[in-house]
Amino acid sequence: MGSGASHESATAALAAGVSEADIAAHLASLEKKPVTVFYNPGSSNSLSCAIMGSSIGCAELKVIQLTGEQKGPEFVAVNPYGQVPGMSDESNGLNLGESTAILRYLAQQYKPSLYPGSIAERARIEMAIAQFKEFVYEPWHLGKDSSNGYVGVSYCVLGDVMGIPMWPYPSDQPAANAGFVDALNKWAGLYLQGTFVCGDALTIADYCAVAILYVAVSPKVKEKTGFEAPERITKYVTDFLAAEPAAAELFGQAFTGLLY
Numbered sequence: 001m002g003s004g005a006s007h008e009s010a011t012a013a014l015a016a017g018v019s020e021a022d023i024a025a026h027l028a029s030l031e032k033k034p035v036t037v038f039y040n041p042g043s044s045n046s047l048s049c050a051i052m053g054s055s056i057g058c059a060e061l062k063v064i065q066l067t068g069e070q071k072g073p074e075f076v077a078v079n080p081y082g083q084v085p086g087m088s089d090e091s092n093g094l095n096l097g098e099s100t101a102i103l104r105y106l107a108q109q110y111k112p113s114l115y116p117g118s119i120a121e122r123a124r125i126e127m128a129i130a131q132f133k134e135f136v137y138e139p140w141h142l143g144k145d146s147s148n149g150y151v152g153v154s155y156c157v158l159g160d161v162m163g164i165p166m167w168p169y170p171s172d173q174p175a176a177n178a179g180f181v182d183a184l185n186k187w188a189g190l191y192l193q194g195t196f197v198c199g200d201a202l203t204i205a206d207y208c209a210v211a212i213l214y215v216a217v218s219p220k221v222k223e224k225t226g227f228e229a230p231e232r233i234t235k236y237v238t239d240f241l242a243a244e245p246a247a248a249e250l251f252g253q254a255f256t257g258l259l260y
């Protein structure tokens, strides 16, 4: 890893005294990046990895069409479950699926400050991510009703504007909106006490959450469902966009004209 030294990862490089700025400069100097992040612009799970990989400067991005390419042999070799995101790192031959595994790997391998602190601090980041996925993004525990939470407020609109008939609007939209507001408020109360999820600096938890929340706070979701995002969530998304220039570009490519 750059700076004249031979290191297996940025974590090792940092331990050996190389600064994160030097690692970033090394990555920026590479004509061919070591990592490929496979994503689809309509998939928030995969946008989180595309944004982080692009921001770190370690990754090229490749779009996978969700009309079958994700189940084809080339991509299944990367993620055996045939879902985006996927990631390949040619520096060590690693293939990965699962957005959180990819975010964690990219941080530890290429920008450790995005997964910072002691074991206890990292455990808190993990808890924020897991509870976001479990209680905000896919709150199946609320009765296995697919209209609960994000699905009944945001996926239905995404499906509508993208012509994917997988997520019908819920039969009781105001109830779905209210349930989602409750879920967001509880999670924000627990984790958004600083500017970002676990304090005032970005971590992998922010990349995970914001890709979902960017859709939820969009004007199109409001127009189609009447959903009013809590102010804390709207401010959080605005703060993230200000702190992470790679996000505006990728979100713009994905959602301008559809949701914004």
Ligand SMILES: N[C@@H](CCC(=O)N[C@@H](CS)C(=O)NCC(=O)O)C(=O)O
Binding pocket: 043, 044, 045, 046, 066, 070, 082, 083, 084, 085, 097, 098, 099, 100
């Ligand atoms: N738990 C996975 C979920 C991945 C996922 O659901 N990917 C969707 C797009 S958001 C997909 O590839 N769908 C197409 C398919 O399942 O064939 C993660 O976080 O990466």
